[in-house]
Amino acid sequence: MPKVEIITAKGHENIKGTHKTTFEITKEREISIRADCVIGVNADKGLLDMNNKIKNEIRKSKKLKFEIKLPDYDLSETVTAEGNVNLSLNHPTDMVVRKSTFICSRTLAIKSDKAAFDINREMIYLLSDPKTELIFIIFV
Numbered sequence: 001m002p003k004v005e006i007i008t009a010k011g012h013e014n015i016k017g018t019h020k021t022t023f024e025i026t027k028e029r030e031i032s033i034r035a036d037c038v039i040g041v042n043a044d045k046g047l048l049d050m051n052n053k054i055k056n057e058i059r060k061s062k063k064l065k066f067e068i069k070l071p072d073y074d075l076s077e078t079v080t081a082e083g084n085v086n087l088s089l090n091h092p093t094d095m096v097v098r099k100s101t102f103i104c105s106r107t108l109a110i111k112s113d114k115a116a117f118d119i120n121r122e123m124i125y126l127l128s129d130p131k132t133e134l135i136f137i138i139f140v
Helices: 052-060 121-127
Strands: 004-010 022-026 038-040 064-070 075-081 094-098 107-109 133-139
Touching: 004 022, 038 121, 038 133, 064 121, 075 094, 075 121
Parallel strands: 022 038, 094 107
Antiparallel strands: 004 133, 022 094, 064 075, 064 133
């Protein structure tokens, strides 16, 4: 049975979801219009807050699955990516999923099959409303 980590976040008027190589969820409450990878703000966790057992599994895992859900609209998106032994998973506010293999303190996963640009446009549109709730589930 997979272990899970659940993060809740909110939409924001500046969410555009147009970044072609990453998507991000952040604990920050405000983002600028330039933050084109952000799909959720005001998250209840950053990488630092995640369960250490989950982090250890992410570092060992070649296959990760994420689910991005908008529960009020019965919409969801599945993303697959990889963990890596070099992930620090200790950023206090951000979690970034990348199509590339670039790793920094903000990186949750690499070799993702989706970036912000690839996420269902209806979901991104709904996330431009600060009242929209996002649930991000990490399966390891």
